[in-house]
Amino acid sequence: MTEPKKAKGTLTIYDVASRAGVSIASVSRVLNGLGSPRAETRERVMQAVRELSFVPDGAARALSNGLKEVVGVVFRRGGEELFEGEDESFLFIDVINRGIEVGAQRRGFDLLISSVGFNDDNVAARIAALAGKADGLILHDRMLSAVGIARLADMVPVVTLAGSPTPASLNVRCDNESGIRALVRHLVIDHGYRSLGYVSGRADSPDNRTRSRAFETEAVAAGAAIDTGPAWQGNYSAAGGATVVASLLDAGRKLPRAILCANDQTALGVIHALAQRGIRVPQDVAITGFDDVPVARHLHPPLTTIRQPMQELGAKAFDILYSRISAGGGKADTVLPVELIVRESCGCAPNSKSVSGTDLVSKDGQRR
Amino acid sequence: MTEPKKAKGTLTIYDVASRAGVSIASVSRVLNGLGSPRAETRERVMQAVRELSFVPDGAARALSNGLKEVVGVVFRRGGEELFEGEDESFLFIDVINRGIEVGAQRRGFDLLISSVGFNDDNVAARIAALAGKADGLILHDRMLSAVGIARLADMVPVVTLAGSPTPASLNVRCDNESGIRALVRHLVIDHGYRSLGYVSGRADSPDNRTRSRAFETEAVAAGAAIDTGPAWQGNYSAAGGATVVASLLDAGRKLPRAILCANDQTALGVIHALAQRGIRVPQDVAITGFDDVPVARHLHPPLTTIRQPMQELGAKAFDILYSRISAGGGKADTVLPVELIVRESCGCAPNSKSVSGTDLVSKDGQRR
DNA sequence: TAGGGTCCTGTAAGCGCTTACCGGTAAGCG
DNA sequence: CGCTTACCGGTAAGCGCTTACAGGACCCTA
Numbered sequence: 184m185t186e187p188k189k190a191k192g193t194l195t196i197y198d199v200a201s202r203a204g205v206s207i208a209s210v211s212r213v214l215n216g217l218g219s220p221r222a223e224t225r226e227r228v229m230q231a232v233r234e235l236s237f238v239p240d241g242a243a244r245a246l247s248n249g250l251k252e253v254v255g256v257v258f259r260r261g262g263e264e265l266f267e268g269e270d271e272s273f274l275f276i277d278v279i280n281r282g283i284e285v286g287a288q289r290r291g292f293d294l295l296i297s298s299v300g301f302n303d304d305n306v307a308a309r310i311a312a313l314a315g316k317a318d319g320l321i322l323h324d325r326m327l328s329a330v331g332i333a334r335l336a337d338m339v340p341v342v343t344l345a346g347s348p349t350p351a352s353l354n355v356r357c358d359n360e361s362g363i364r365a366l367v368r369h370l371v372i373d374h375g376y377r378s379l380g381y382v383s384g385r386a387d388s389p390d391n392r393t394r395s396r397a398f399e400t401e402a403v404a405a406g407a408a409i410d411t412g413p414a415w416q417g418n419y420s421a422a423g424g425a426t427v428v429a430s431l432l433d434a435g436r437k438l439p440r441a442i443l444c445a446n447d448q449t450a451l452g453v454i455h456a457l458a459q460r461g462i463r464v465p466q467d468v469a470i471t472g473f474d475d476v477p478v479a480r481h482l483h484p485p486l487t488t489i490r491q492p493m494q495e496l497g498a499k500a501f502d503i504l505y506s507r508i509s510a511g512g513g514k515a516d517t518v519l520p521v522e523l524i525v526r527e528s529c530g531c532a533p534n535s536k537s538v539s540g541t542d543l544v545s546k547d548g549q550r551r
Numbered sequence: 552m553t554e555p556k557k558a559k560g561t562l563t564i565y566d567v568a569s570r571a572g573v574s575i576a577s578v579s580r581v582l583n584g585l586g587s588p589r590a591e592t593r594e595r596v597m598q599a600v601r602e603l604s605f606v607p608d609g610a611a612r613a614l615s616n617g618l619k620e621v622v623g624v625v626f627r628r629g630g631e632e633l634f635e636g637e638d639e640s641f642l643f644i645d646v647i648n649r650g651i652e653v654g655a656q657r658r659g660f661d662l663l664i665s666s667v668g669f670n671d672d673n674v675a676a677r678i679a680a681l682a683g684k685a686d687g688l689i690l691h692d693r694m695l696s697a698v699g700i701a702r703l704a705d706m707v708p709v710v711t712l713a714g715s716p717t718p719a720s721l722n723v724r725c726d727n728e729s730g731i732r733a734l735v736r737h738l739v740i741d742h743g744y745r746s747l748g749y750v751s752g753r754a755d756s757p758d759n760r761t762r763s764r765a766f767e768t769e770a771v772a773a774g775a776a777i778d779t780g781p782a783w784q785g786n787y788s789a790a791g792g793a794t795v796v797a798s799l800l801d802a803g804r805k806l807p808r809a810i811l812c813a814n815d816q817t818a819l820g821v822i823h824a825l826a827q828r829g830i831r832v833p834q835d836v837a838i839t840g841f842d843d844v845p846v847a848r849h850l851h852p853p854l855t856t857i858r859q860p861m862q863e864l865g866a867k868a869f870d871i872l873y874s875r876i877s878a879g880g881g882k883a884d885t886v887l888p889v890e891l892i893v894r895e896s897c898g899c900a901p902n903s904k905s906v907s908g909t910d911l912v913s914k915d916g917q918r919r
Numbered sequence: 920t921a922g923g924g925t926c927c928t929g930t931a932a933g934c935g936c937t938t939a940c941c942g943g944t945a946a947g948c949g
Numbered sequence: 950c951g952c953t954t955a956c957c958g959g960t961a962a963g964c965g966c967t968t969a970c971a972g973g974a975c976c977c978t979a
Contacts (some may be wrong), residue, residue: 193617195705195965201955206929221927236706241684242613243965246934249561251610252686253663260649277645281628284666293681295621295661299653313661316609316621337606338562563935573958579937589957611935614964 191283194237203231214239221327252292255279255317256505257326260298275476275493276323279344282497283321290505292318299326307331307433309444314339322346325388342500342505345390348515353507353519355500362489362521365399366471369487369523371405374530376440376469379480380410382427384419384445391419391445394473396442410439417449420482432460438468441529446481447472448486454482454528465530473526485526492519562605571599573799582607583725620660622872623685624648625678625694628666643844643861644691647712650865651689660661660686667694673701682707687872690714692828693756708875710868713758716883717780719877722741723868729891730857731765734811734839737855737891739773744808750795750821750869752787752813759787759813762841767813778807785817792820801826805892806836809897815840815847815856822850822896833898843892 200207205224210216213228220228231237245251251331258276284294297313299306310327314320327335329349335341336351348354370376381398384391402409414431417423424444431438444450450472454464464470464484472479475490496519507513525531568575573592580586581596588596598607613619617701626644652662665681678695682688687708695703697717703709704719716722730754738744742906749766752759770777782799785791791811799806812818818840822832832838841849843858862886893899 184970193965197965207966208929208931209927209966212928215967217968218927224927236702238679238683238706240614240618240965242610243934244683244967246608246964247933247968251684269801282665284664288665291680293623293665293684296652296665297656297661298649301940311606312659313613315606316619316661334604338606368712396589403828561935564937566934575936575956576938576960580958583937585938586957592958608935612937614966615936617964625951646927712941 193240194235196237196239199228199231199235199237202235203227203270250508251316251318252290253295253317254283254287254292254501255310255313255320256283256294256296256323257313257320258296258323259325259528260297260300275474278493279323279497279500282494282499282503284497285494286498286501286505290501292501292505307335310335311338319508321500321504324390325385340504340513342507342513343503344496344500345388347389348484353503353515353517355496355503355519356390357491357519357521358494359393359521360397362473362491362523363394363443364401365521365523366400366473366487366489367398367405367407369525370443370469370471370529371402371407371440374441374469377411378408378439380415380439380442382415382417382424382442382444382449384417384449386416390421394445408439410436417445417452419446419449421448421455422450424449425456426452428453428456428460438462441469441471443471443473445473447474447476447486450486450488450528451478451482454486465528469530470528472528481525482524482528484528487526487529487531488524490524492521492523495519560568561608562603564605564607565838567596567599567603567605570603571595618876619684619686620658621663621685622651622655622869623678623681623688624651624662624664624691625681625688626666626691627663628668628692644841645868645870646861647691647865650862650867651869652865653862654869654873655867658869660849660869660873661706675703678703679706687876689868689872692758693753708872708881710872710875712864712868713756715757721871721881721883723864723871723887724758725859725864725887725889727761727889728765730841730859730891731762731811732769733889733891734841734857735766735769735773735775737893738809738811738837738839738897739770739775742809742837743773746776746778746807746809748783748807748810748811750785750792750812750817752785752817754784756787758791762813776807778804785813785820787814787817787821789816789823791826792817794820796821796824796828806830809837809839811839811841811842815842815844815854818854818856818896819846819850822854833896838896840896847892848894850896852896855894855897855899856892858890858892860889863887 196207200210202549203210205250207230209220210228213220213225236269241251274445280294280296287294295313295317297309299309303309307327310320317339320335322332322341322343324345324355332341332343332352333349336349341352343352343354346354367379370379379402381395399411400437413436414436415427417427442453444453450470454470455469457464462468470486472486472488475488477520479486479488499517499519503513503517527533564575564578568578571578572598577588577592578596581588581593609619648662648664655662662873663685665677665680667677671677675695678688682703685707687710688703690700690709690711694715700709700711700720701717704717709720711720711722713724714722735747738747748771749763751763766777767777782802783795785795810821812821818838822838825832825836830836835897838854840854840856843856847854847856867885867887871881871885
């Protein structure tokens with residue numbers, strides 16, 4: 184209708200300027216709302232922009248003002264053998280990413296995502312390449328060794344999720360300790376169980392180490408007997424949880440009265456394995472999870488677990504990264520409160536809506 | 552240990568060059584594997600790069616050679632009222648994105664993602680901003696009107712998913728027609744059901760329109776009676792499916808012998824609603840889904856459905872976008888084959904592994 | 920009416936990288 | 950031994966945008 188459409192030679196700010204009969208500086212100012220252009224100038228520029236469908240080039244902009252408005256997010260994608268329902272873990276990561284995005288959009292940033300397979304070799308190189316395209320990086324759990332992170336962190340701002348801060352990188356995590364503590368107290372004090380077990384997660388996960396340690400400390404403090412050892416090593420998966428139960432039982436070991444699982448998926452596998460052996464939950468053995476994934480409430484019995492504010496975790500991670508990017512500051516280690524969600528797998532009655540206040544350690548103890 | 556670390560003044564190719572004692576052009580060549588630098592030159596550059604932990608700036612690179620190596624991906628995030636399990640839809644999108652990423656990584660591209668809420672207002676502006684940061688865009692279903700897409704498409708290469716091509720944009724979708732056809736034939740010919748119904752998806756979804764039309768055409772061709780009308784309007788959600796069944800029943804209508812659902816989630820709601828009324832699946836009414844989401848096989852009864860190659864869809868979308876970006880070509884409308892997955896909700900026996908070949912229309916008919 | 924402010928707007932200098940182009944050196948050949 | 954050819958490597962010109970700086974127009978005051 185109008186022009187025969189530019190010969191694909193990329194529309195630039197010069198095209199807009201000449202069409203509007205002003206200089207490129209004016210176009211730039213109008214587009215960025217700087218200075219105080221005359222109403223007429225602004226109008227002419229806007230009109231030219233509209234007519235041309237002009238969108239400023241992000242790369243040029245980034246180069247010019249040293250800000251790409253992009254954060255890189257790196258995570259591991261499942262891979263290997265997918266136990267049924269293992270795909271849940273996608274969701275977990277996805278929810279966090281959604282949170283990051285929410286934070287990012289508030290500042291006009293976008294997410295540049297890159298997943299890494301478990302057996303990809305050039306991980307460090309891939310991450311470095313991503314770093315070049317972003318203002319900062321957010322790394323999900325278990326992406327890089329501590330030295331890897333440290334090295335990365337001095338080329339670009341880095342925030343890790345559920346890890347631990349290094350001299351140069353920041354970290355955001357949930358309050359695992361309080362969560363485990365609330366769980367143990369609920370089981371020992373409220374229910375009176377005297378023996379506990381903990382099906383652990385991947386040995387190389389900081390989250391797991393913290394949970395495991397908190398379990399031992401708190402159980403002992405509460406006066407409960409604990410069952411531990413290599414037989415209790417799971418790997419955050421349902422298959423891992425099932426295996427632990429099976430091998431424990433096959434070895435003729437007596438199960439403790441209550442079993443805490445490193446996460447909900449593990450609990451799912453444990454409950455499944457228990458059901459196969461005819462062991463009732465919670466009548467014979469009480470089970471608890473960690474995470475409160477969406478399906479947790481639909482299990483049989485509904486799972487008592489710890490809810491982590493995952494979306495908030497993501498948003499917080501962005502905020503911290505952002506402050507590091509813009510001001511250079513940023514809190515080194517941020518801990519978010521968790522919440523005890525009591526359902527039935529611990530032995531509570533179906534509709535016991537509330538639970539004695541003292542148990543909601545994290546909820547009441549860390550309200551901001 | 553080594554240097555006191557540059558004063559944060561961004562490391563550039565000049566720093567590398569001077570440290571290696573060569574020119575910036577040489578550094579660039581080494582880094583990009585162009586020309587044929589002397590072994591010694593290459594080595595010195597690499598060493599300097601290593602010592603400095605240098606990563607070239609993506610923006611500068613993009614600006615210089617006109618390629619950002621970034622594709623923008625836009626999708627709607629749930630929002631509103633989340634029916635239980637509705638979060639599944641995350642997964643759906645996520646799997647496609649994973650596919651896009653796989654394709655992208657082969658070319659050294661990364662994904663710049665941006666989700667849009669259902670009630671965000673400035674959608675077009677947000678997408679335009681994203682366009683400025685990417686070489687091309689992939690839009691998930693129902694992101695923009697046809698004119699919106701057309702307008703966008705003449706600023707940047709655009710590929711839509713499950714939509715329809717416009718003069719300027721490309722599209723990739725699954726073979727809905729064949730899927731519905733296989734389903735209808737299986738129900739009518741193999742099972743002998745004479746009356747069918749179709750719980751539709753969102754009215755504004757091209758996928759849904761195609762499925763709906765294919766349903767009517769094929770059912771009539773197979774000689775079955777079909778039940779249609781506004782009462783059958785679902786919206787791709789479990790809640791929608793449940794509502795359709797409930798209102799149909801409340802109105803005293805007799806249900807057809809078999810009901811096809813616009814997607815698996817809808818089927819989930821339908822089965823749920825049916826169970827509440829004491830109607831048995833598949834004995835009283837046979838149900839089928841579409842998509843084959845992971846939980847489909849775990850429903851009661853396991854859901855007969857159509858599997859869409861979602862990851863492949865994503866990968867294909869990237870490939871097409873890439874060819875448009877690099878060569879300007881690209882197939883306008885790409886159709887991927889689907890596969891009939893027979894389980895029990897259609898009335899088949901639990902372990903009937905295989906099904907007569909002629910039903911797997913898409914599988915056998917479109918093998919590449 | 921001239922001097923001094925105020926506002927706007929235009930000119931031009933980069934941001935960090937790629938690459939065309941050209942000069943210098945070494946190797947090949949007669 | 951001198952000239953051609955090949956091969957490397959350096960210089961410099963942008964890529965599209967932001968922004969410091971300076972110039973012009975206009976208004977106010979004396």
